Amino acid sequence: MFEQQASHFSPQSRQNGHYLCLHGHFYQPPREDPFTGLIPIEPSAGPFANYNERITFECYRPNAELGNFTAMSFNFGPTLLAWLERSHSDVYQRIIASDHAHLQRYGVGNALAQVYNHTILPLATCADKRTQIRWGLRDFLQRYGHPAQGMWLAETAVDLETLELLADEGVLYTILAPWQAARPIDTNQPYRIRLPHGKSITVFFYNSLLSGGVSFNDHMTSNADEFVSSVVMSQLNAQKSFDREAQLIMVATDGELYGHHKPWRDKFLAYLLTSGAECHGMEICTPGRYLQLFPPTHEVELYTPSAWSCSHGLARWSTGCSCTEGDSSWKSALLSALTNINGKASQLFEQTAGELVADPWLMRDEYLALHYGWEEPALFWDRHCKKNTLVTQEQIWRLRMLLEAQFYHQYSFTSCAFFFEDLNRIEPRNAIAFARRAISLTWQALGIDLQSDFVQDLASAHSWQTGLSGADLYRRLPIVDEGLLPRA
Numbered sequence: 395m396f397e398q399q400a401s402h403f404s405p406q407s408r409q410n411g412h413y414l415c416l417h418g419h420f421y422q423p424p425r426e427d428p429f430t431g432l433i434p435i436e437p438s439a440g441p442f443a444n445y446n447e448r449i450t451f452e453c454y455r456p457n458a459e460l461g462n463f464t465a466m467s468f469n470f471g472p473t474l475l476a477w478l479e480r481s482h483s484d485v486y487q488r489i490i491a492s493d494h495a496h497l498q499r500y501g502v503g504n505a506l507a508q509v510y511n512h513t514i515l516p517l518a519t520c521a522d523k524r525t526q527i528r529w530g531l532r533d534f535l536q537r538y539g540h541p542a543q544g545m546w547l548a549e550t551a552v553d554l555e556t557l558e559l560l561a562d563e564g565v566l567y568t569i570l571a572p573w574q575a576a577r578p579i580d581t582n583q584p585y586r587i588r589l590p591h592g593k594s595i596t597v598f599f600y601n602s603l604l605s606g607g608v609s610f611n612d613h614m615t616s617n618a619d620e621f622v623s624s625v626v627m628s629q630l631n632a633q634k635s636f637d638r639e640a641q642l643i644m645v646a647t648d649g650e651l652y653g654h655h656k657p658w659r660d661k662f663l664a665y666l667l668t669s670g671a672e673c674h675g676m677e678i679c680t681p682g683r684y685l686q687l688f689p690p691t692h693e694v695e696l697y698t699p700s701a702w703s704c705s706h707g708l709a710r711w712s713t714g715c716s717c718t719e720g721d722s723s724w725k726s727a728l729l730s731a732l733t734n735i736n737g738k739a740s741q742l743f744e745q746t747a748g749e750l751v752a753d754p755w756l757m758r759d760e761y762l763a764l765h766y767g768w769e770e771p772a773l774f775w776d777r778h779c780k781k782n783t784l785v786t787q788e789q790i791w792r793l794r795m796l797l798e799a800q801f802y803h804q805y806s807f808t809s810c811a812f813f814f815e816d817l818n819r820i821e822p823r824n825a826i827a828f829a830r831r832a833i834s835l836t837w838q839a840l841g842i843d844l845q846s847d848f849v850q851d852l853a854s855a856h857s858w859q860t861g862l863s864g865a866d867l868y869r870r871l872p873i874v875d876e877g878l879l880p881r882a
Contacts (some may be wrong), residue, residue: 411687412630413642413679414622414671416663417569417600418649419546420454421471421512422446423810423821428802428831429874436820446474450482453653456660458485463492465667467680468649469506469546472533473805476766479537493538502682507534507542507565510762513807514711516553516699517729521740521755525804527559528759536768543682544568548809551701551708558589567596567681569646571702575599576695582630582641584685585694596690598681600646601629609647615662618670626676642684643676703813711812718815720858725812727855728822728864735829735848736803739836743796746840750785750793751778761797795839802832818857823867826852830871834878843880 425433425444433444442448457463470478470489478486489505496504509515510529518526527545534542543566547556550570560568572581579585581599588594604626607614614625629643653660671678679687699708709715712729714722747754757778763769779785811825833844852864869882 411640412676413640413684414626414676415467415598415642415644415679415681415684416465416667417467417469417644417646417681418652419469419508419646420474420649421469421508422449422474422650423512423808423824424473424477424805425820425824426477427872428805428828429834429872429878446477446481449650449654450478450485452657453650453660454478454489455482455485456653457649457663458488458492460660460664461492462652462660462663462667463489463504464495465504465678466663467504467506467682469508469544471508471512472510472530473512475533475537490538496680497540500680500683500686502543502680502686503538503540504680504682505534505538505542506544506546506569506681507531508546509548511804511807512548512809513804514548514551514701514708514809514812515556516551516708517712518807520555520559522736522804522807523556523559525755525759527556527563527565529762529804531563531565532760532762536763536766543685549701549703549711549813550574551699551711551809552696553699554590554696557587557595558591558593561589561593561595565595567598567685569598569600569644569681570696571700572599572602574696574698574700574702576697579694582643583688583692584642584681584690585692586690587696588693596685597694597696598642598644598684600644604629604643604645605647608645609651612656615656615659618662618666619673621662621666622670622674622676626671627674640688642679642688644681711809718813720815722815724817724822724855724857724864728817728825728852729812731848731851731855731864732806732825732829734851735833735844736806738844738847739799739803739832742836742840742842743800746796747793750780750783750789752780753778758797758800761801764794765798765801792839795835799832799835799839802828802835806832816857816859817855817864818860818862818867822864823871826864826868827871830868830879833880834874837880838878845880845882849882 436444439445439448493503493505507530509526513526515523531542545560545565545568547568579599581601584596584598586594587597626643630641652663667678701708704710704717706715710717714725744754751757764774805828806825810821836844849865849868852868855864
């Protein structure tokens with residue numbers, strides 16, 4: 395199918411092509427109470443009940459109805475897609491259908507997968523990195539019906555181990571910021587990254603001037619014709635391709651700016667994708683399609699670990715840095731508390747599951763299908779339990795509780811918990827709540843108390859605005875049924 399479509403382009407037009415890619419990273423952190431599955435009322439989102447509802451009304455729905463997802467490159471956070479499927483199935487179906495339409499027309503989809511919980515992968519263990527990648531790819535396959543070629547890394551945070559794991563899972567490309575390259579590059583072309591064990595992966599670097607302008611300069615996106623004719627076209631000559639005239643200008647931004655952060659920009663995007671770019675000699679293209687037309691011919695090394703929204707490597711999500719105001723030392727204390735409890739829970743999981751299961755970590759990597767009911771339980775347990783080992787229903791129940799605990803430990807590392815300026819925000823409180831849900835599940839399965847040490851660790855994290863500690867925030871979480879948690 396792709397070859398039929400590609401035949402419409404002459405060799406000369408391919409070599410002289412000017413291509414424009416608009417990539418939107420659509421993501422919201424999970425807001426559900428992990429014990430009830432319900433999103434609490436968020437007054438500041440009024441007149442809507444919560445920000446998921448508000449952003450759907452302002453961004454996801456209008457962009458879907460305008461057909462923007464059919465032409466642009468995009469990724470949706472898996473946890474956000476799960477909520478959309480439950481709460482606004484018509485919007486969800488339009489998003490999925492957009493990728494199908496692009497696949498049918500060009501032989502390649504325009505949606506990218508995303509690491510499942512928006513975890514900063516270079517800060518994660520190798521096992522957790524692999525789980526995040528495999529869960530993201532499995533979720534994509536289930537929803538879109540075909541394997542993902544590209545994968546969005548949370549905050550474009552990258553190290554070589556992460557890229558190797560992507561390549562091991564068959565991912566062909568990702569998108570990074572230009573300052574993540576170890577030397578000056580031409581952002582108008584993709585690059586190949588050679589990996590330590592012989593494999594490689596392709597990286598597209600977005601145009602920082604355009605991406606930053608679209609994100610923060612209202613004037614730049616007030617007129618789509620002027621945006622292409624004066625701003626985009628100037629970038630074609632700003633960097634000369636090394637050996638070919640074909641050039642790809644990539645603009646990568648948070649997707650929510652198209653209608654939520656910036657009202658009416660969904661309509662700007664629609665005109666740009668359907669008419670504006672073409673009228674000025676630019677062809678709209680996506681990374682997967684461009685990669686088929688123009689495989690990378692140059693290589694580059696990366697500055698690692700690095701990310702797109704922190705000039706201090708990964709300090710914004712680990713030790714804290716000047717990227718956020720105030721005293722950010724709470725970040726290292728919170729990360730340490732979550733890392734400690736994750737390590738203890740992982741040991742318990744491996745020890746308990748190892749008695750019954752051939753490979754506990756492979757079982758965890760494949761757990762998403764059981765959690766969401768995409769696979770029959772009997773098939774799942776038959777595949778993972780040791781052969782010739784009698785496993786009782788009580789043992790199966792215990793394994794399921796421990797897998798659910800692992801599921802919520804992964805949720806606790808959502809990057810948004812560390813992104814902003816203070817501990818006493820909804821994002822860190824949610825991370826602590828997810829960890830408490832994991833504590834509850836471990837307590838039910840094994841009768842082992844992980845709560846005491848966790849609360850003690852949380853006491854070291856303090857809000858510089860209110861003086862509250864992480865332990866205070868833990869105790870202020872909604873009350874749950876007696877027996878689901880060890881006594882404080």
